[in-house]
Amino acid sequence: TQLLEQSPQFLSIQEGENLTVYCNSSSVFSSLQWYRQEPGEGPVLLVTVVTGGEVKKLKRLTFQFGDARKDSSLHITAAQPGDTGLYLCAGVLTGNNRKLIWGLGTSLAVNP
Amino acid sequence: DTGVSQDPRHKITKRGQNVTFRCDPISEHNRLYWYRQTLGQGPEFLTYFQNEAQLEKSRLLSDRFSAERPKGSFSTLEIQRTEQGDSAMYLCASSSSGVNEQFFGPGTRLTVL
Numbered sequence A: 001t002q003l004l005e006q007s008p009q010f011l012s013i014q015e016g017e018n019l020t021v022y023c024n025s026s027s028v029f030s031s032l033q034w035y036r037q038e039p040g041e042g043p044v045l046l047v048t049v050v051t052g053g054e055v056k057k058l059k060r061l062t063f064q065f066g067d068a069r070k071d072s073s074l075h076i077t078a079a080q081p082g083d084t085g086l087y088l089c090a091g092v093l094t095g096n097n098r099k100l101i102w103g104l105g106t107s108l109a110v111n112p
Numbered sequence B: 001d002t003g004v005s006q007d008p009r010h011k012i013t014k015r016g017q018n019v020t021f022r023c024d025p026i027s028e029h030n031r032l033y034w035y036r037q038t039l040g041q042g043p044e045f046l047t048y049f050q051n052e053a054q055l056e057k058s059r060l061l062s063d064r065f066s067a068e069r070p071k072g073s074f075s076t077l078e079i080q081r082t083e084q085g086d087s088a089m090y091l092c093a094s095s096s097s098g099v100n101e102q103f104f105g106p107g108t109r110l111t112v113l
Helices: none
Strands: A005-007 A010-014 A019-024 A029-037 A044-049 A055-058 A061-065 A071-076 A085-093 A106-111 B005-007 B010-013 B019-024 B031-037 B044-050 B053-057 B065-068 B075-079 B088-095 B108-112
Touching: A005 A085, A010 A019, A019 A085, A019 A106, A029 A071, A044 A055, A044 A061, A071 A085, B005 B088, B010 B019, B019 B088, B019 B108, B031 B075, B044 B065, B075 B088
Parallel strands: A010 A106, B010 B108
Antiparallel strands: A005 A019, A019 A071, A029 A044, A029 A085, A055 A061, A061 A071, A085 A106, B005 B019, B019 B075, B031 B044, B031 B088, B044 B053, B065 B075, B088 B108
């Protein structure tokens, strides 16, 4: 059973389009992180959200943590080819601050 | 560069051989994690250290895998009698106590022929 479900698993869009990636769970997380990974490299941390309902923006990327802290979304506006990569969400379950629970990732391809 | 470093970046070996990978975490981080990742999938937790103590090992980690962090700084991951199914990217990450964010190294890509 996957504790963190990411959707969609694959996404191929044209440059300039908007997209949203979802990370859902039935469990409550004390915090949730989004990472981006390029082929052959390790994941790079984009953002951490900790408060229910929190919204954080990073240039064209908007991250939201659900009110109940069970889900999160990543919205990219006007996607560019440089946004291509694997987007991973990972969270820390409430009461367990040692191990990150990982989603399986969303593989995004932005075509010029 | 004071980020997490891993060595080697790539390793090709024949089935049955032993391999050892090294991870140097960010110097002030006392927590160190090893993950395995296959193409297009998220990282799969292998084991975790706080300082020199190995606090958790995944049930997926067979007895052919062993990890050490003898002085609480760098860590090594050894795979004995490698199998083709061990081919993957092996990632190391580090963090500080009480901080959930983990910082990853570039990974070691293992290919077992």
